Amino acid sequence: MTVYDEIADARSACLDAIAAAVDLDHLSTIESQLFGKKSALGGLKRLMGQVDAADRAAVGQALNEAQEAVRSAHEQAKAAYLGAARRAQLEEERLDLSESPGGEERGHLHLVTQATERLEDVFVGMGFTVSEGPQAETDWYNFEALNLPAAHPARSMFDTIYLDLGERTEIGDGEGGEATNVLLRTHTSPVQIRVMEAQEPPIYTVCPGRVFRRDTADASHMPVFHQIEGLVVDRGISFRDLAGTLDEFTSAYFGSAIRSRLRPSYFPFTEPSAEFDITCVICEGDGCQTCQRTGWIELGGCGMVHPNVLSNCGIDSEEWTGFAFGFGIDRLALMRHGIDDLRDMYTNDVRFLGQF
């Protein structure tokens, strides 16, 4: 029996032992039998000294090969048992994921906030800042500074809610001291006045916010609603700039298919004044029920800031000119989401709020 035969026998015995192992534990109990100093191959290794020097390399190689084969067989067997054990464990962990309950729901911003932020973003992109001011205002900021002195017939355009602060109780019928009346602002224009008082031109700002009218709530009116107004005062500002700015805003906000147009109108605080129409967003100008078949819908009012308004704020109307515009935010939200009744936006029903 040659040493090679002995090696082959030892190798077979080891491989048989591995093959005979029944589980992972068994496999580890035979480890010393396979690799230990007293193992068959280990014993042969110790006999290497007795092998002829000429054969030593060949015998060594045979021994190494045998040892490698056993190790590899052992490892494969071990991996197979580990894999099977892992698979068994994973199978035990099997879940029906459709059984899982709903997770934590994210919250929702009110539609008015969403519309306001979207509008602010468009205007910020156009180089505007965002200005804010108080909701309770004096008659001066809401009316007089805006070229609407007491008894001006156009005041009837604004159904105003006045506050009872215990002292003055006379609602402006033209006699004395209306400037100290305190009211809930009927538009965000008083913010424009405050900005012009506080800041030297150039001014490029928008004023979003809550406004109030003494209106009975119905599908398209609320006594409390939201507006955004814009104001630009700079050197050389013209009506053309107003038209261009509104047109740029219109396509930025509503999409490039929507255009704007201006029609003559009247507001005491602007001259020339205009009504600001946009292409009907429902039919894109073809004519439908929403736009009464005209292809246009009225969005808001605008115009060149009246020189009296500028001078009320200490701005020289010869050096500086400006334009202003304004429109409702709530209605934009209604249009965007196809809501028929404005009152639905203010029930605070989570089934409404949670949709957006």
Place this chain on the structure above:
Amino acid sequence: MKVLLSWLREFAPIEGDPAELAVHLSDLGMAVEEMRVIDPLPGIVVARVVDLRPHPKADRIQLVDVDSGDGVPLQVCCGAFNMQVGDLIPFATVGTVMPNGMEIATRRMRGEDSNGMCCSAAEIGLGSDHDGILILPDGMDLGVSLMEQLGLAGDVLFDLEINPNRPDAMSVAGVARDLAARLGLPFAIPEPQVVDSGPEVAASCAVEIIDPDLCGRFVARVIRGVEVGVSPQWMQMRLALAGMRAINSVVDVSNYVMLELGAPNHTYDLALVPEGKLGVRRARGVERLTTLDDQEREVRAGDGLIVDGADRPVGIAGVMGGATTEISAETEAVLLEVAWWDRESIARTSQRLGLRSEASSRFERGTDWQLLDRAADRFCQLLNEITPGGVVVDRGRVDELGALPSPVTVPVRTSRMGHVLGRDFTSSEVHDLLTPIGFEVQPTADDDVQRVTIPSFRPDTETETDVAEEVARHYGYGRLGTSVPRSPDAGHLTPRQKLRRHLRQVLVGAGLYEAMPNPFLAPGDVERAGLDVEAPVRLLNPLAVEESVLRPSLLPGLLRAVGYNASHRNQGVRLFEIGAVFGAPPPGSVLPDERERLAVIVADCDAVEATSLWRTIAAGLGVVAELVNVDDAPGLHPTRAALVLVDGAEVGVVGEVDPGVLEAHGVSERCGWIDVDLDAVLAAARAAGDRAYRLVSTYPSSDIDLAFVVEDSTQASAIESTLVLAAADELVEIRLFDVYRGDRLGEGRRSLAFTLRLQAADHTMTDDEVGGIRQRCIDAVQAAHPAVLRS
């Protein structure tokens, strides 16, 4: 303002597609709200009533035989009883499709044939009168189309929205002037022809303007031989289409002149005005009179009055006439008043009395004082034309002047015009655009400046800018072109606005829904929410008492929102609001104390969860806040509420809503509550994007656990604060991980166990260092609180 195309054509030869005319009208600032081409209705003919008989089986309808031109009586069943044999009526023949879409067919009504339909004015689109069949004037041809004979077939009715600065456009002539100018057509108001062959007017009529600041001009004429009757059909039709009811011939002519020329006027029965004397003055204190609508009215000092020779009020100037001098069937002589009133006086009086009429709305905007004599003449001419046999007009006019506005002439710089409008106009363009609408434009020595005289029918036009608007309007807004100015600065939100947006995202991330409750409360809502507000701000003129208080807190509105949801089976709602609350003006301020607050209400949530939610929000904002238990926070659970302190200052509350308050709002779930001042919170906030980097140490950290036994009255947060201070720079995290109560500790005491993670930025801490910090912490807590280390 409703205008008929045929009426406009009496002032200018306006032709063309009505739809294009409508575009021009809108582009001129007279927005066309509706355009209606009048249906010629060829099937509706003039017929004569030849017999009337009761229906044998029905009381509410009668049988009418009509002759529709062929001499053969046709039987019709009719529900109206206002006609008589011989009357001419509009008759819809079988097969006619009515304006409402109904097709007329032969029908049997309770056993009787009906071969057509007798029509009311409303049924054929001539006004709003549904009561009875329209009785037509004599002299119309039987069997011939009614609309044809009225000259209305194919006419166009424009319903225009007129802006307050366009008093001129409150008349047919004014609209025609503007449209003719746009179309480049000639425009003229025809001179009325009046033969005043009666006695001298001064013999029977005198007017005294006592308060000239009230009445700028008063023109009066006297017309005799008046027969108050029915005005002709064409006049009635035009009035009806303009939205006014026909009353009688005199009133109809008066209204017709107002609509046509924009000159409201008033008629008196001359016999009822003693000596024909009228005076104009302001009321002296409270005075009373009965107006045309038989209402007793009270005027106050300053209101304009027309008085008779005995100084008794006979009319409220420019607003409504008095009952005592009203035109009646017996009236033979009419005293006509055409006056110019101070705009503001009329506005004030009509607003205060709640009396707004076609006349007052025109006076408020300002009428044309130069046109008064012509309007008076037009009245005489028309009344003469429609009165069979004519009338006799007294010779001359009474024409008294008060204080009139002086003619306005404005220097207008062509360069400035270009500057404001963004297009360079030439002087001659300006001239050519303004002249057709009645402005006089004259050159001056300065090439850039023209002198523009404003016509008396445009009182709202006073300045160079106003004139620029007229130039732009007639040139066309759409033709001025567009350009986009650029701000020298980049657009941006303020830091506060950015932080508020960030806060909203944090709130949304915490699963909260944004609510917007009504800021108006009912009296009692504040108390019902358990709040203690001495005097909430009230509205002076609320729409309803339930909305008469301005909220001093966000609590009532959010409670109502939770209650609303609960009543709709929406449980466990999580709402927040960022909104203004109002308090009485602080000393020295005119305006109320207005503050923006953040409030959160979460149903089915206790104070502990609410506090965790607040910690999430505060962490999201980078706000370091302290909580101090409080027993008397208004509206809150007395043993489950804490004040929120930032840098030692109170900024709000957190906790649970008082169960009694919840009960009063029909809410059965516990509600967690957070309410903080937004300014204070945002001032302390640092959004993640604005925070400076704090080095993450790469050296090993050590954890120490410390438990202290304390009385229940000692707040956990107080112990924690002490530990934070004591551990100082090496503390990277601290957490309360256990609260233990047990017999061994004794009644009213508990053990609070904290774990502190210590780590140095630049070295591995030694056991000695860690031990030193541990001892420092123990000493500090035991020194500052009645606390004992639990061993």
